[in-house]
Amino acid sequence: MRLLVTGGAGFIGANFVQQTVREHPDVQVTVLDALTYAGDEASLAPVADAVAFVQGDIADAEVVDRLVGAADAVVHFAAESHNDNSLHDPWPFVRTNVIGTFTLLEAVRRHGVRYHHISTDEVYGDLELDDPAKFTPETPYNPSSPYSSTKASSDLLVRAWVRSFGVQATISNCSNNYGPYQHVEKFIPRQITNLVDGVRPKLYGTGQNVRDWIHVEDHNTAVWAIVERGRIGETYLIGADGEVDNKTVVETLLELMGQPSDAYDLVSDRPGHDLRYAIDATRLREELGWAPRYSSFRDGLAATVDWYRANEAWWRPRKEATEARYAELGR
Ligand code: NAD
Ligand code: TDX
DSSP: OEEEEETTTSHHHHHHHHHHHHHOTTOEEEEEEOOOTTOOGGGGGGGGGGEEEEEOOTTOHHHHHHHHHTOSEEEEOOOOOOHHHHHHOOHHHIIIIIIIHHHHHHHHHHHTOEEEEEEEGGGGOOBOTTOOOOBOTTSOOOOOSHHHHHHHHHHHHHHHHHHHHOOOEEEEEEOOEESTTOOTTSHHHHHHHHHHTTOOOEEETTSOOEEEOEEHHHHHHHHHHHHHHOOTTOEEEEOOSOEEEHHHHHHHHHHHTTOOTTOOEEEOOOTTOOOBOOBOOHHHHHHHOOOOSOOOHHHHHHHHHHHHHHTHHHHHHHHHHHHHHHHHHTO
8 A cells, every 4th residue: 555644744643654664564655744843854763764755735736636646545644733823823724734634635536545534532622521421423513722623624624525526535533642752842741841851840720621641552553443444434533531630640740750749830721721522432442443552541651751751852952942932921
């Protein structure tokens, strides 16, 4: 199979490409990535000899048409992905997440290429803390932020291209990922690298918000299950029953890194901050027989702490500028 992976130099995409080279050696991978502030070719260094890398923009119809025309399947990870950035400047989110996805869909339509669309549980909005409900494929879309609304828009484009043009597509909506190669702007790597630097972790608001954590490797085994066995036109929710509130995440990191459990700061809240996400992954588990490999969030977190400690050369170049942006926001 000739596989085009967009956003393969980002967090989840780079883990996906590395896992694909390890576990699907018959697949020829081409990565298309614009190398924005969030992309880093160094994240593909361990597999650089095994993949073709093209620096380019998913909203550039010419390069997209050429690469899609030479592929059997596309897995589309490329996106502007950080909520805080989307509140500051939404335009790159509209351009990449909406127009970029449109550009890819037109190319897969022209060339009759199989397409898998990577999306997020944030398209469903949020849940109350004391609500036993979880998101299911039937939950109505109700996104809160510029980021999640552009992801929701892109999902709707995919659904329409399936229905109107017969595009061979599947969609997955995953919960919060953690693991190696995640940008230091995101919650978990930010706090780990702060602690390495002797800086106290920063919790937005009261720290009560809940995220449903999944190890990035588990997200990617689920993506492969859908690419290989998913029903065309279907939406699969990906999650591993990993609900934890932010304060508990920080307390666990403090303990793993040998600090007192109250050595964090509460900072101003994110505007529109979603309260809780939770995924019901029944369809994925029952229909496709998927199960996560990581059974303990604490163990996965400990391995992630070890990775950031061992790979300071990878994250250090981005740390100062990231913290300078947070300082401007007062967070
Ligand atoms: P990321 O920000 O780490 O990586 C995004 C990658 O896309 C970068 O390499 C960047 O250079 C590239 N990119 C951005 N704009 C581009 C453009 N116009 N053309 C080509 N490449 C471009 O993001 P991530 O966390 O790895 O997320 C990947 C995907 O997974 C996104 O679609 C995101 O919505 C989705 N997702 C993420 C999470 C999570 O917890 N991180 C959870 C669910 C879904
Ligand atoms: O310093 C921080 N302190 C803090 O309390 C940061 C950076 C975040 N937070 C909170 C906000 C959220 O409740 O931690 C939680 C996680 O924050 P992020 O890492 O920014 O992730 P989130 O906004 O939940 O979105 C993530 O999961 C869904 C990804 O960034 C999205 O791309 C994905 O779609």
